[in-house]
Amino acid sequence: MDQTGGFLFPPLGENKPSNDPLIIQAAVFNIEVWRVYLDSGSECNVIFEHCFLKLPDALRARKVDPQGLLIGFSGEHAWPLGEIDVDITISDGIYEKTETLDLSKVRSPLPYNILLGRTAMQRLEMVPSGIHRLVKFQSETGIGTIKQISDVKRAEDRSSSVPKDTQEEENTIKIIVNPNYPYQTISIGIHFSDGCKHKLRKLLQPNMDIFAWEYKDMTGVPRVLTLEGKPFVTEHRLNERKHIEPVHQKKRSLSADRDKAARKEVEELLQAGIVRESTYPVWVANPVMVKKGDGGWRMCVDFTNINKACPKDCHPLPEIDWKVESLTEHKLKCFLNLLLSKNAICFKERRSYVPKVGRQGLRHTNRKEPGSIC
Incomplete structure (x- = not known):
């Protein structure tokens, strides 16, 4: 910190400025979470569904119904899947800071687990610098410095290399309704409870005769x-x-x-x-x-x-x-x-x-x- 009370970042020197997304590591109730994306252009804080489903049951039970819409850059509207308040801790090994943040649960194929916007950065007193690949924050005992995790590009390349169809298959399970046509299956989301999946099977299988499985089953509408x-x-x-x-x-x-x-x-x-x-x-x-x-x-x-x-x-x-x-x-x-x-x-x-x-x-x-x- 300089004499005016601000943060100081080291000179770049011969290093080229970075234009990579700023990704760090954080903890949610003492659970280490990688690929936390810092987005200074976002007003909301987001936890993506694939990360939410890996949290303990006690934490997932804290989810409540959403209170408002999410508005995108071009004005499009979308409802989140819910909201949850969690304690998020950032640390550089010496200094740390913890704050309770409200996160919106969102379903998206992005390779990130959590997105922290401007409100989170303000609460955590964070000052990110994308060109330095560094984040500085003010704790009670001093100023901490967090470096960007080194596998950002590998995470993004890994996500982009996975076809969309493969991602959808990983998030669903397929069930057979009619045993005579095993190749015609129905996809059910993996986030449904076992009881819900059982009820869906119990509903569909006894009523499989209402569907046309072959062309000959299409009796048509009378003239x-x-x-x-x-x-x-x-x-x-x-x-x-x-x-x-x-x-x-x-x-x-x-x-x-x-x-x-x-x-x-x-x-x-x-x-x-x-x-x-x-x-x-x-x-x-x-x-x-x-x-x-x-x-x-x-x-x-x-x-x-x-x-x-x-x-x-x-x-x-x-x-x-x-x-x-x-x-x-x-x-x-x-x-x-x-x-x-x-x-x-x-x-x-x-x-x-x-x-x-x-x-x-x-x-x-x-x-x-x-x-x-x-």
Whole structure:
């Protein structure tokens, strides 16, 4: 400390200024925690979920419901998973300082365990210097100096090298609902209690018959429903503009693996009665094979021409962010997504819209439209 009462940092000399994030080590109730990120641009203090789950049960029981929103740099809003007050201690081996801080629990794939913002730095009387890789703090007995931990880059590189899908798999467990289809599983978060996981299995397994596990299970919606004693037609038709001529797209060749996947998909649709052969098609479009995350293929259809020929939908889908935020007051969120769990609506017979499939030019027209194809 100099004569004016401020902190002194050593001159850089020949060392280059650092632009790495300032990461230190701290203690939470005498539990050593690595990768504590000091963020002078943040007003809140955060404990990330993967760190929170490793705390003892007695500490996790101190969590309470969140009191407010978290607002990001660009104005986006998010609700934390809860709040917890903990005693955080920083030390350089000689001097130490302890303060009680309120931390917001947040789920994020970042490689850090805790993020300390401006309020924490003020309470702990910390003065960070990123270019020096040092943090100085005022204790009751003197001024302490903490050096940045040496494995910051390795921690960040290790996090960035792990694919997002792998990170999600580590945070979930997969259960089999239908033993006849073991490859179709449901993911449950590892943070759920054993009792909650058991109740979910007990709920899903006895009711597995309500899901469509194969194309043949898609019985579809009847062409005519009776509502209040009156018939109601539920057929789907193309509402194209009359002055636009139908378009027959030129056939596009598929690679061997795509062609094989498309043929298999068409055969399954044929056996289920969802599509049928068309001799005189009106609209003809090419299939587009999209690689799925599990290594398989999803068959979509190039609707570019038909979308241009049909009027725009004046009823857009609701903002997905608003729908997610509306769930914040609920304890559990269900993102159940089983294969082929959509209803099928029959096409009107007078017109046909045909995807061309295969190298031999196999053509089929939809009888039922299982929601969105892609």
